[in-house]
Amino acid sequence: MATSTSAHIVAAARHVTIDDDAVRALAQELMAAGGVTALQQQQSGMGWSNCGWHYSADAAASGPLTCQFVFVLDALNFCFWPTPGLEYEHLASGLARALEADPRALSAAVLSAATPALLASWAPGFALPQMAERVSKVRELGAVLGAHFGGLASNMVQAAGGSAVNLIRLITALLPGFRDEAVYRGSQVFLYKRAQIVVADLWAAYGCRGADQLFGFRDMAELTMFADYRVPQVLAHAGALVYAPALRQRIESLQELPAGGEEEVEIRAATVQAVERVAEAMKALGAPLLSVELDWLLWHRGEASKDTIAPHHRTLSIFY
Numbered sequence: 001m002a003t004s005t006s007a008h009i010v011a012a013a014r015h016v017t018i019d020d021d022a023v024r025a026l027a028q029e030l031m032a033a034g035g036v037t038a039l040q041q042q043q044s045g046m047g048w049s050n051c052g053w054h055y056s057a058d059a060a061a062s063g064p065l066t067c068q069f070v071f072v073l074d075a076l077n078f079c080f081w082p083t084p085g086l087e088y089e090h091l092a093s094g095l096a097r098a099l100e101a102d103p104r105a106l107s108a109a110v111l112s113a114a115t116p117a118l119l120a121s122w123a124p125g126f127a128l129p130q131m132a133e134r135v136s137k138v139r140e141l142g143a144v145l146g147a148h149f150g151g152l153a154s155n156m157v158q159a160a161g162g163s164a165v166n167l168i169r170l171i172t173a174l175l176p177g178f179r180d181e182a183v184y185r186g187s188q189v190f191l192y193k194r195a196q197i198v199v200a201d202l203w204a205a206y207g208c209r210g211a212d213q214l215f216g217f218r219d220m221a222e223l224t225m226f227a228d229y230r231v232p233q234v235l236a237h238a239g240a241l242v243y244a245p246a247l248r249q250r251i252e253s254l255q256e257l258p259a260g261g262e263e264e265v266e267i268r269a270a271t272v273q274a275v276e277r278v279a280e281a282m283k284a285l286g287a288p289l290l291s292v293e294l295d296w297l298l299w300h301r302g303e304a305s306k307d308t309i310a311p312h313h314r315t316l317s318i319f320y
């Protein structure tokens, strides 16, 4: 769904285009840089090591805590940029420390009664932007897990029966905070960044299993990349995304783009499409990667270069 609706937008876009020569060049560069092997390294570590988090014991035993952690983390995995220096990994490591201190730290009861003080304790030293919004996202998650799944996100995952698409449908049906949708010139577009990243992070955290195992999925190939603000920054730097001069000027002068506006939706849709095309180009070069795997490669690349390349777009979002 995310792929098809974003394709229509790219065809009609006025502010963003995709440069297919740059797409091919980026694919070649990723191949030359050992993209696939770096990915395999990431896949084993999956960046979890960069959160200083040691729940591999729980994940190896197919425990429920890793799953609970991922759902809470990705319910909050948006819009860090308003707080200088705040990054995803600060929240990830803060949540991990909370769990290590008390395995009940992310129970549905605790989540349902979340307060700004509790969330602040998950990112010590940083003022989380949009705190009221973040508290409501955590309370929403706690209430739904308590009402429908015995308090455990792992029960929600089991209800999806090994299908990533079913899990995304469950998440977006029950948790309004994950309904990352827009109306672009009268047509509905589904981006579902956090709903998809929950599934991909679960898959990675439990060791990229097949559908025959708990926390495994048979249809990860159906997912798109996660339309955030870091990957478009990497694609624009590579010339794969080309912004109209007026838009480029707004982004480079750090002017905010309104959420749901034409420019923001075109950036996100073109990012989804451009990554699909890079994946196609890498497949043609002999490196068949899932869009989610290519996403991680590009995201980690963005983390490494974010302060040296042109700035990312700034939208005060709750979706990414």
Ligand SMILES: Nc1nc2c(c(CN[C@H]3C=C[C@H](O)[C@@H]3O)cn2[C@@H]2O[C@H](COP(=O)(O)O)[C@@H](O)[C@H]2O)c(=O)[nH]1
Residues within 6 Å of the ligand: 046, 047, 048, 077, 078, 079, 080, 081, 086, 087, 088, 089, 201, 225, 226, 227, 228, 229, 230, 231, 295, 296, 299, 303, 320
């Ligand atoms: N497309 C995509 N966007 C991702 C992620 C992640 C973290 N996942 C990795 C972490 C451990 C595992 O290795 C996962 O792979 C965060 N974001 C988004 O980036 C944005 C910037 O965040 P920062 O630079 O912190 O401020 C923000 O919108 C945030 O929502 C991803 O993987 N892909």
